[in-house]
Amino acid sequence: MDKSSGIANDIGRSGLKRTKHRTVILEILEKSDQPMTAEQIFLKMGQEGIAVSLSTVYRAVESLAQKKLVTALEISGSNKTLFEYNRKIHRHYLVCLGCRKIRAIAHCPLKDYEEDLAAETDYLISGHKLVIYGYCPDCRKNAAMTPKEWS
Amino acid sequence: MDKSSGIANDIGRSGLKRTKHRTVILEILEKSDQPMTAEQIFLKMGQEGIAVSLSTVYRAVESLAQKKLVTALEISGSNKTLFEYNRKIHRHYLVCLGCRKIRAIAHCPLKDYEEDLAAETDYLISGHKLVIYGYCPDCRKNAAMTPKEWS
DNA sequence: ATAGCAAATGCGTTTCATTCGCAATAAAAT
DNA sequence: ATTTTATTGCGAATGAAACGCATTTGCTAT
Numbered sequence: 356m357d358k359s360s361g362i363a364n365d366i367g368r369s370g371l372k373r374t375k376h377r378t379v380i381l382e383i384l385e386k387s388d389q390p391m392t393a394e395q396i397f398l399k400m401g402q403e404g405i406a407v408s409l410s411t412v413y414r415a416v417e418s419l420a421q422k423k424l425v426t427a428l429e430i431s432g433s434n435k436t437l438f439e440y441n442r443k444i445h446r447h448y449l450v451c452l453g454c455r456k457i458r459a460i461a462h463c464p465l466k467d468y469e470e471d472l473a474a475e476t477d478y479l480i481s482g483h484k485l486v487i488y489g490y491c492p493d494c495r496k497n498a499a500m501t502p503k504e505w506s
Numbered sequence: 507m508d509k510s511s512g513i514a515n516d517i518g519r520s521g522l523k524r525t526k527h528r529t530v531i532l533e534i535l536e537k538s539d540q541p542m543t544a545e546q547i548f549l550k551m552g553q554e555g556i557a558v559s560l561s562t563v564y565r566a567v568e569s570l571a572q573k574k575l576v577t578a579l580e581i582s583g584s585n586k587t588l589f590e591y592n593r594k595i596h597r598h599y600l601v602c603l604g605c606r607k608i609r610a611i612a613h614c615p616l617k618d619y620e621e622d623l624a625a626e627t628d629y630l631i632s633g634h635k636l637v638i639y640g641y642c643p644d645c646r647k648n649a650a651m652t653p654k655e656w657s
Numbered sequence: 658a659t660a661g662c663a664a665a666t667g668c669g670t671t672t673c674a675t676t677c678g679c680a681a682t683a684a685a686a687t
Numbered sequence: 688a689t690t691t692t693a694t695t696g697c698g699a700a701t702g703a704a705a706c707g708c709a710t711t712t713g714c715t716a717t
Contacts, residue, residue, distance in 0.1 A: 431580040465636075481603060481640045481641070486635045487620070487635075491628075
């Protein structure tokens with residue numbers, strides 16, 4: 356079996372034990388175009404015939420997040436934590452208030468701003484989190500629908 | 507009693523009943539330089555000798571938030587919702603990862619960016635949420651301390 | 658004012674995401 | 688192969704927030 360590349364090996368290299376469950380979880384996240392909740396991962400594994408306990412999914416995503424293999428997102432509008440495969444690219448999110456789909460934004464408009472802010476406040480800036488809310492093209496027509504809160 | 511200005515009257519004008527509890531809660535938030543959790547408000551009221559049920563605090567901040575008199579913040583690092591008096595100014599937050607103090611930032615670097623993004627994605631942009639993380643001047647020296655997660 | 662009504666409150670209970678304890682199991686180290 | 692150590696399963700615990708319902712309080716029209 357190939358041990359020098361792939362997701363399973365990323366886990367090994369991280370210092371975590373390379374278990375079946377963690378491998379599958381990371382693969383599921385890698386394939387998903389949307390961040391997923393622990394429960395969604397759990398259900399997906401069930402569909403794929405992989406028996407796993409929900410606690411294990413929680414513990415797996417937590418350890419994978421600690422090792423930076425996945426990223427945990429807290430995007431309001433749901434009280435559930437979302438997890439996504441860490442593609443090692445700094446990105447932001449555009450959340451559709453209609454269908455709740457999450458779209459990643461590659462461009463970061465804040466690079467320069469952080470420097471200005473550091474100079475102004477004398478803070479040591481570590482990073483930032485930006486989420487933008489709106490309605491996607493498909494949902495624009497229905498934008499009058501219940502505007503779910505976001506702030 | 508003055509009925510044409512002040513916090514109590516803001517509540518009345520919002521369509522909510524002007525109750526003692528809601529008035530006190532809004533006053534507490536107005537005086538606080540930090541956003542507060544429901545429980546902090548509850549405790550503060552206790553200190554001030556005002557008997558109130560925690561459920562009531564939750565319901566009060568919820569209704570006040572609905573009427574836009576207070577703003578609910580979900581800043582990760584704690585799973586508790588923070589509430590702040592709505593000073594009707596669009597603002598962002600600078601969270602110190604050391605002492606967890608929250609400082610408001612008046613300048614918003616995203617005004618132009620939203621337009622570009624709308625043009626690029628064909629989304630109807632409603633708003634955004636930006637939180638910046640770092641270490642305040644006091645905490646910089648200890649920046650090596652356990653860096654609490656923020657993403 | 659005051660009676661009548663809808664909204665707000667208290668208190669206890671419930672929900673729901675997430676975490677934890679502990680015994681059983683599987684992965685890495687020796 | 689055997690020991691060591693991390694991971695898993697299961698059920699129970701936690702903790703923030705929501706809820707049901709009986710009671711009380713603020714408004715509003717008389």
